[in-house]
Amino acid sequence: MTVTLADVAARAQVSPATVSRVLNGNYPVAAATRERVLKAVDELDYVLNGPASALAAATSDLVGILVNDIADPFFGIMAGAVQSEIGGPGGRAGGERLAVVCNTGGAPERELTYLTLLQRQRAAAVVLTGGAIEDAAHQAAMAAKLRRLAEAGTRVVLCGRPPAPETGAVALTFDNRGGGRELTEHLIGLGHRRLGYIAGPQERTTTRHRLEGHRAALAAHGVGEDPRWTVHGRYDRQSGYEATLELLRRDPSLTAVVAANDSVALGACAALRDSGRRIPDDVSVAGFDDLPFSIDVVPALTTVRLPLAEAGARAGRIAMGREEAPAGGIATVRGELMVRGSCGRPRGV
Amino acid sequence: MTVTLADVAARAQVSPATVSRVLNGNYPVAAATRERVLKAVDELDYVLNGPASALAAATSDLVGILVNDIADPFFGIMAGAVQSEIGGPGGRAGGERLAVVCNTGGAPERELTYLTLLQRQRAAAVVLTGGAIEDAAHQAAMAAKLRRLAEAGTRVVLCGRPPAPETGAVALTFDNRGGGRELTEHLIGLGHRRLGYIAGPQERTTTRHRLEGHRAALAAHGVGEDPRWTVHGRYDRQSGYEATLELLRRDPSLTAVVAANDSVALGACAALRDSGRRIPDDVSVAGFDDLPFSIDVVPALTTVRLPLAEAGARAGRIAMGREEAPAGGIATVRGELMVRGSCGRPRGV
């Protein structure tokens, strides 16, 4: 029914072993034989059986990419960059690998389940993107899983994630703290003294680091802080909208709102506008990430650009062993402050 | 070294067959035995070998999702929805399936290569999203490939794609023509008579259908058309920016610009603004898709909402055989006109 290696071998009048070697190309096969085999492959429309070959060779050409939300360009951009480097169709590398993009939705248990699934498939490499979840039990479980994957020969790369010590995983970490600090310093420099902060979900490293950067800036410049000025929410637009209304309710005199990311900032802008405030005349807004749309909203968003595509590409190359891992297995990727129209001087300054 | 089924069997004092049956759960196994096996699995930290099991069972739990651009939310939203329905971790369905999101970049050859890769993995199902490429040779090759996949038992679903006759593929097609027509009729109703159109890449069905809808509206209402008023480009923001400048150069008197999608519309807005025009006072702008950000730009984008998440979810269910395919294997998914601030009456009307 389905064509197998043996069928090709029969047709080409060679042994299955030879066909296999022609297809894998790492063994001397006479040119004439090779041609004959290739011709048979073509005529029979033969397609290798992936599972069988993975079983026999004890390796697979699957590469897993874990993302929190595939509908969010933040992850899409990284995933796309990883994929372009792992040598899938169209990638620069040679072999044909299949990128498996796994959508965890930010749920700890899904993260683990996907890792198990990838382990089951004997994935060649796994790239984890996005912030980690700060739960001791979960982190321990993740560390154990990553260690086991590494032991089984799967290369593990963390992209935009804090390092996972003693797991053998390479980490390209975003400098969220530094970026957050720089951003808030910019606002302080403009004269803002009453800054609201819309943070992401509580238990995320990304959330915490960005917030810490924000606070470090405030502290460094002697700017006061009020617990009412910080609200936590999700990393999406709607959450930004709601959080901003909440912030405004708590303290209508805020002159700036710093958002956990650009999507949240978008929601903040909408809420501000709906409540009759102008940006940046009445309230300044800042985002984080510099996603493609951020330059197009009006006014354009002041934000911190993270080199998502570059980091993803690098993660992909490291995962494929085509680039050396950074010293110590850890590299910090810095963001860049993008000053645009959404932040201005507060009234009367 | 690595733990195998046999190890578990030995530890649980049963045969490998029994372990397999416990793990797959479709054969009567005494409760006591099952417990013993499960305990051994746990103690040994056993992870099934995916390739081996796929080989033996001649099926796999991989589901492929082909997208043009994973960094584009248009695809991300659909892919996420498909994934949530195929029963991967966190999905509603039971079994644990791995969704493989493949980024074709819109390149014909990559589309085919990925399909081959998926065929090689003996994927359980494949969902193809996005417009098809209108090249006879490529379409024939695709049709052949899809037919072969279907023959091998892989369920094939097209989501937001025109039907592929005689391939056994189920198609959920977006009514791009109807949406395009409705959108332009709205503009005509507002009084516009000089409408620029920024189309997508030439060889895409999506591009052609949307443009046809636009033209049908013009024709139906006796509104003239000038070849200079149509420009082709890519489906991204930058392309929209450039195309708009080109449109303006060709005819500065245009009162409206209809874009192939929302990202393009965003670029158009930026170009219009940079050239000193106000939206919608001087020029109206319309998009297509209604991506999440479209409501947040200022003014909010008038566009056609496509139920991406719903369509993706349905495609996922059909791919899993959890929902019946539509009659004839084809269903048309309609868009909905979203009237917002970016379109107004032209000056003097």
Place this chain on the structure above:
DNA sequence: AGCCGTACAGCAAGCGCTTTCTATGTATAA
């Protein structure tokens, strides 16, 4: 001429799992 190195090609043993068929013990019916 005889020997050996080299270049290919084939044999056959798995890889780790699923599944059919068979065996065994137990419960039910006659």
Place this chain on the structure above:
DNA sequence: TTATACATAGAAAGCGCTTGCTGTACGGCT
């Protein structure tokens, strides 16, 4: 009590491929 069905577990035959090892033929060497 014996015959029969049922529930459960095991034996074993692959699934389709890779790869270490074993030929075999040929050319160059001494």
